[in-house]
Amino acid sequence: MTHTLGRPDFDVIAAWVEPGHRVLDLGCGDGALLKHLIDTRNVHGWGVDIEDANVLAAMRNGINVIQSNLENGLKDFADDAFDHVVLSRTLQTVRHTEGILREMLRVGREAVVSFPNFAYWKNLRSVLDGRMPVSEDLPYQWYDSPNVRFFTLLDFEALCGQMGLTIVERRVLDESGDPVSADADRDLNFLGSLAVYRLTRPR
Amino acid sequence: MPGQSVGAVEAQRIHFSEPLPLRSGSILPAYDLAVETYGTLNAAKSNAILVCHALSGHHHVAGYYADQPDNIGWWDNIIGPGRPLDTDRFFIVGLNNPGGCHGSTGPSSINPATGKPWGADFPIVAVSDWVNAQARLADHFGIDRWAAVMGGSLGGMQALRWTISHPERVRNALIIASAPKLTAQNIAFNDVARQAILTDPDFHGGHYYEHGTRPMRGLRLARMLGHITYLSDDQMGEKFGRELRNAAFSFDYDVEFEVESYLRYQGDKFAGYFDANTYLLMTKALDYFDPARLDGGDLVRTMARTHRDTNFFVASFTTDWRFSPARSREIVAALLANGRKVSYAEIDLNFGHDSFLMEDPQYHGLVAAFLGNIKS
Numbered sequence: 001m002t003h004t005l006g007r008p009d010f011d012v013i014a015a016w017v018e019p020g021h022r023v024l025d026l027g028c029g030d031g032a033l034l035k036h037l038i039d040t041r042n043v044h045g046w047g048v049d050i051e052d053a054n055v056l057a058a059m060r061n062g063i064n065v066i067q068s069n070l071e072n073g074l075k076d077f078a079d080d081a082f083d084h085v086v087l088s089r090t091l092q093t094v095r096h097t098e099g100i101l102r103e104m105l106r107v108g109r110e111a112v113v114s115f116p117n118f119a120y121w122k123n124l125r126s127v128l129d130g131r132m133p134v135s136e137d138l139p140y141q142w143y144d145s146p147n148v149r150f151f152t153l154l155d156f157e158a159l160c161g162q163m164g165l166t167i168v169e170r171r172v173l174d175e176s177g178d179p180v181s182a183d184a185d186r187d188l189n190f191l192g193s194l195a196v197y198r199l200t201r202p203r
Numbered sequence: 204m205p206g207q208s209v210g211a212v213e214a215q216r217i218h219f220s221e222p223l224p225l226r227s228g229s230i231l232p233a234y235d236l237a238v239e240t241y242g243t244l245n246a247a248k249s250n251a252i253l254v255c256h257a258l259s260g261h262h263h264v265a266g267y268y269a270d271q272p273d274n275i276g277w278w279d280n281i282i283g284p285g286r287p288l289d290t291d292r293f294f295i296v297g298l299n300n301p302g303g304c305h306g307s308t309g310p311s312s313i314n315p316a317t318g319k320p321w322g323a324d325f326p327i328v329a330v331s332d333w334v335n336a337q338a339r340l341a342d343h344f345g346i347d348r349w350a351a352v353m354g355g356s357l358g359g360m361q362a363l364r365w366t367i368s369h370p371e372r373v374r375n376a377l378i379i380a381s382a383p384k385l386t387a388q389n390i391a392f393n394d395v396a397r398q399a400i401l402t403d404p405d406f407h408g409g410h411y412y413e414h415g416t417r418p419m420r421g422l423r424l425a426r427m428l429g430h431i432t433y434l435s436d437d438q439m440g441e442k443f444g445r446e447l448r449n450a451a452f453s454f455d456y457d458v459e460f461e462v463e464s465y466l467r468y469q470g471d472k473f474a475g476y477f478d479a480n481t482y483l484l485m486t487k488a489l490d491y492f493d494p495a496r497l498d499g500g501d502l503v504r505t506m507a508r509t510h511r512d513t514n515f516f517v518a519s520f521t522t523d524w525r526f527s528p529a530r531s532r533e534i535v536a537a538l539l540a541n542g543r544k545v546s547y548a549e550i551d552l553n554f555g556h557d558s559f560l561m562e563d564p565q566y567h568g569l570v571a572a573f574l575g576n577i578k579s
Contacts, residue, residue, distance in 0.1 A: 022542065046545075052551070055546075055548055055569070056565060056569055059546060059548075059569055059572040059573055059576075060575070062576045064514075064544050064546050065547075065548075066535065066539075066545070066547045067547055067548045067549045068547075075536075076532055076536040076539060077536070077539055078503075078536075078539065078540040081539065081542070
């Protein structure tokens with residue numbers, strides 16, 4: 001299966017947004033996801049990134065981009081300003097995990113979070129073999145990784161429960177970006193390389 | 204430096220005979236504006252960019268004069284063929300604002316009512332007055348909508364004011380190293396500068412032209428103070444440190460440290476060509492600027508007056524403590540609260556407030572990218 005710009009989570013996210021929605025993409029990089037959502041779903045998009053090169057690339061892509069550090073929260077954004085707040089493959093790089101999740105659901109009606117699953121069987125095998133995993137979804141060496149949090153689907157769902165967040169939908173993808181299905185969560189946790197969640201909070 | 208200079212340029216002077224009502228309630232009966240343009244206005248008149256100047260700026264934004272090759276425009280590094288404000292594509296307009304001292308009607312011009320220089324009688328002009336004068340300049344060129352209005356510092360305030368006063372006439376706004384209003388600290392700096400001028404014995408209540416004098420000492424001090432606030436501590440440290448002009452202390456009050464020498468030079472140079480009354484007017488325009496005042500101080504409500512299709516680019520500089528990044532972010536937050544199309548960059552440059560005049564790949568790359576998104 002081919003995926004948009006080689007990013008399978010983009011297709012999952014595109015299917016969750018409606019035309020005219022306001023979308024905020026945290027850690028937007030060069031703005032590829034927003035550009036995809038604007039082109040295919042006609043959304044209004046804003047991105048946030050801290051890196052100079054990403055801000056410049058997003059600007060060149062015609063994306064509204066705000067240079068800001070996610071660790072400091074989203075204080076420039078008003079409550080309920082967005083329909084969707086996306087954190088694509090970025091949660092594992094943020095130190096204040098609970099803070100950013102809370103902030104996402106303050107400024108947005110829905111949070112969309114994708115992250116690499118540390119419990120994916122190839123990752124586990126790698127650790128059993130004595131080496132930290134390097135894969136399609138964890139593409140860094142341990143010494144140059146921007147990732148500061150390593151967690152699994154089950155860990156994430158436990159945190160959502162603890163924080164009182166509602167999981168509306170979940171998509172689990174394998175290393176080639178194809179959907180994985182299994183009856184038991186434990187099996188999904190073992191088979192999935194990347195997870196994409198759609199979250200809300202009770203209001 | 205990528206791109207080229209616009210080369211030799213000429214200034215023009217345009218007369219406006221329709222009186223300009225001012226924010227203060229006064230009326231400027233008629234006025235001239237000194238203007239320069241670069242590039243060619245297209246048939247649809249849709250490619251015009253207005254560049255607004257800051258405290259000490261004017262209409263000579265880019266290029267040089269054929270008879271004064273060293274007199275290079277104050278923002279030359281960003282304007283020209285292949286530069287971010289690409290004159291192969293855009294028609295760039297620079298002007299000297301009313302109240303200025305570079306060819307537009309100001310305190311040193313003749314007051315038609317008295318036949319003498321206006322001096323202190325020149326009415327106090329606000330940022331909104333400048334924007335209204337600029338709107339008439341747009342009319343003069345037949346420009347209904349600017350492709351972009353751009354400015355740094357006080358110039359950024361004019362760009363911001365444009366989007367509030369004439370929202371339908373601005374397709375893109377670049378607001379750089381600016382603020383939605385001054386802080387108490389900022390007003391305090393301006394007041395010290397004004398006091399230096401007002402208490403100079405050569406000031407004569409603003410009518411020094413008639414006395415054949417100029418309040419050079421006051422203006423010099425005002426500029427020295429201002430200059431310190433435009434630089435960063437780090438930059439001054441790197442540039443001057445504690446370097447002495449002579450090896451040993453001289454134990455007197457002459458120039459000893461290099462930084463003193465530099466500041467005095469800057470002060471003398473400025474006092475040599477700038478008009479003190481204009482300096483007073485410019486600092487008052489800064490102090491009064493507060494577009495949210497009419498909305499009970501609520502900047503979010505004020506920014507609701509902007510046009511939903513206008514694209515904003517707000518930029519600040521990490522070492523700018525006179526117009527700090529936090530002040531730019533206030534503008535960004537108010538625009539975001541209204542769902543406006545805004546981008547914001549915090550540029551890591553070491554030149555304090557003056558960073559906005561510097562050439563930097565990230566900074567100029569962002570300006571070029573933002574303007575590159577403008578559809579022809």
